[in-house]
Amino acid sequence: RKEVEQDPGPFNVPEGATVAFNCTYSNSASQSFFWYRQDCRKEPKLLMSVYSSGNEDGRFTAQLNRASQYISLLIRDSKLSDSATYLCVVTPMFSGGYNKLIFGAGTRLAVHP
Amino acid sequence: DADVTQTPRNRITKTGKRIMLECSQTKGHDRMYWYRQDPGLGLQLIYYSFDVKDINKGEISDGYSVSRQAQAKFSLSLESAIPNQTALYFCATSESGRGQETQYFGPGTRLLVL
Numbered sequence: 001r002k003e004v005e006q007d008p009g010p011f012n013v014p015e016g017a018t019v020a021f022n023c024t025y026s027n028s029a030s031q032s033f034f035w036y037r038q039d040c041r042k043e044p045k046l047l048m049s050v051y052s053s054g055n056e057d058g059r060f061t062a063q064l065n066r067a068s069q070y071i072s073l074l075i076r077d078s079k080l081s082d083s084a085t086y087l088c089v090v091t092p093m094f095s096g097g098y099n100k101l102i103f104g105a106g107t108r109l110a111v112h113p
Numbered sequence: 114d115a116d117v118t119q120t121p122r123n124r125i126t127k128t129g130k131r132i133m134l135e136c137s138q139t140k141g142h143d144r145m146y147w148y149r150q151d152p153g154l155g156l157q158l159i160y161y162s163f164d165v166k167d168i169n170k171g172e173i174s175d176g177y178s179v180s181r182q183a184q185a186k187f188s189l190s191l192e193s194a195i196p197n198q199t200a201l202y203f204c205a206t207s208e209s210g211r212g213q214e215t216q217y218f219g220p221g222t223r224l225l226v227l
Binding site: 002004008041042043044045046087100101102103104105106 | 153154155156157158201203215216218219220221223
């Protein structure tokens with residue numbers, strides 16, 4: 001079983017739609033959670049951290065469910081520019097002075113006019 | 114100018130050749146990383162370094178070596194390239210002592226081994 005699993009998609013949605021992605025992780029001792037965005041053939045960039053209480057940044061909302069070991073990303077009012085691959089990233093229990101990042105393979109989103 | 118740069122951006126080489134990928138950063142970060150990305154897989158850590166001359170193996174270090182002779186530079190070498198090392202390679206940096214460390218990625222090097 002992969003440590004971090006995501007539905008690869010693609011999710012094809014019209015502009016203005018609301019879309020949600022889930023990601024599950026296998027290590028119950030995981031400490032930190034993130035969503036990164038990766039445009040085609042480009043580098044990953046941090047979109048947002050995911051806190052236990054959930055957090056919102058404009059049209060983006062991230063939530064964490066520790067009991068079920070999943071995190072989610074909700075995008076409201078989708079824009080064409082939201083088309084990208086969204087990477088779920090988890091940090092296992094802190095050890096050795098290094099917060100190792102475990103990456104999911106990503107969920108591809110395609111927003112169409 | 115980009116904070117994290119990688120050279121070359123694209124490279125085609127033949128099986129058995131030695132190649133080096135370079136990463137430079139102007140962010141002043143102490144920690145640097147090399148990852149590879151394959152289709153359908155998450156980024157996998159090859160090597161990482163916390164400081165000059167500090168080298169640590171990641172998940173998939175076999176067939177690779179690295180060098181960190183200066184804080185701003187971290188190079189990745191393939192001593193004898195093989196076709197299954199064809200991938201997209203990313204360098205990343207982070208700054209220690211900031212709680213949840215954000216990693217900043219370079220633009221990537223696309224490597225094809227024939």
